[in-house]
Amino acid sequence: MGNITKIAAATIGLAAALSASAGEVEVLHYWTSGGEAKSAAELKKIMQAKGHTWRDFAVAGGGGDSAMTVLKSRVISGNPPSAAQVKGPAIQEWAAEGVLANMNGLAKAEKWDDALPKVVANVMKYQGNYVAAPVNVHRVNWLWGSADALKKAGVSAMPTTWDAFFAAADKLKAAGLIPVAHGGQNWQDFTTFESVVLGVGGPKFYQDALVKLDPKALGSDTMKQSLETFRRIKSYTDPAAPGRDWNLATAMLIQGKAGFQLMGDWAKGEFLAAGKVPGKDFLCAAAPGTANAFTFNVDSFIFFKLKDPAAQKAQSDLASALMSSGFQEVFNLNKGSIPVRTGQNMDKFDDCAKLSSKDFTETAKNGGLVPSVAHGMAIAPATEGAIKDVVSQFWNDDKVSVADAMKQIATAAKTQ
Ligand code: GAL
16 A cells, blocks of 8 residues: 555544544533523533534523423424433433433443432433433522612611511612512422422421422411412512513622522522622522522433434433533533532532532431422422412412412312
């Protein structure tokens, strides 16, 4: 073989080797706000560095309702993406359809069982096989405060009880500010509602009422009190709340126009992306009455069965990246959540994340760790949807009485 022929052969060989390992990953997610997009970009960077092509499949809409609709139609038409942001009991539903890939080979090689809390690992498995990988733990029961707005209104500390919360809200109102920034969408209504139930009734009541859907708990005085407290919060929101996106509600705190927001810690990602400093520009505290509890929301990706070997390799590299300690650090620093891998170093994280990490560990021991219903962690999607609708109707229509809402929630809880 002449030199030129040798070089040509080597080049062809190299190209063939590259194309055998470089594939495309199409990843469906709903991370489109400022902080979320920055977090998703970290994943894209890692995949590109591995030589793969990243096809972004972002479907806007907080909480992911629109993304799930789009995903269903793609899978039904026989053209699933490589991976999709799906979590909680919905993972089992997708796996039962027989469309998910078995990731056990990688999970064994990388010792995922050792890296994850057992409760989380179980959610990622279907019939003992890994079909999904988790990236974080979001805490949902947070209250965010705008330092500027609170200062203007003379509120000196974040409230730890609902009484103190309403007293502070009155001060904000008197100062001409919007006490509570809210976005009227059903997942946001329920994000507020579940924090109220947790704060009013405590973790045991939360479990009985919202997770076990026990009719006795749903018909109790504590439920009545929770709905009354929830309705009272609405009177501190502004008329433009209906339909507002959650990140626009966070922006109202960033701009000092509103005092509080009840939202999971993806809101922190938004403050950080706007250059705001925790403890100085904005404050984080457990939602009133919930300091000893933690509503968890674990973001994860499911992996679809693919035929093309290069696409399978890219998918496996994606799963490996998601579970890597380096990615979990940089991703969660941007996202506002904490890594789901156990024993992860928290030195680079801020005080809100450190508090979250400490409370996650402590509540796991004392029974205060509960799954978020608003964020698809607790009950079957159909039941969750039915209950959310009823709670939002109650929030939106002052003519629906507390007693009626209680009956409607109990009926919706039977939806399968
Ligand atoms: C949650 C999701 C978060 C964040 C939020 C707003 O359900 O777990 O990652 O995206 O919705 O869309």
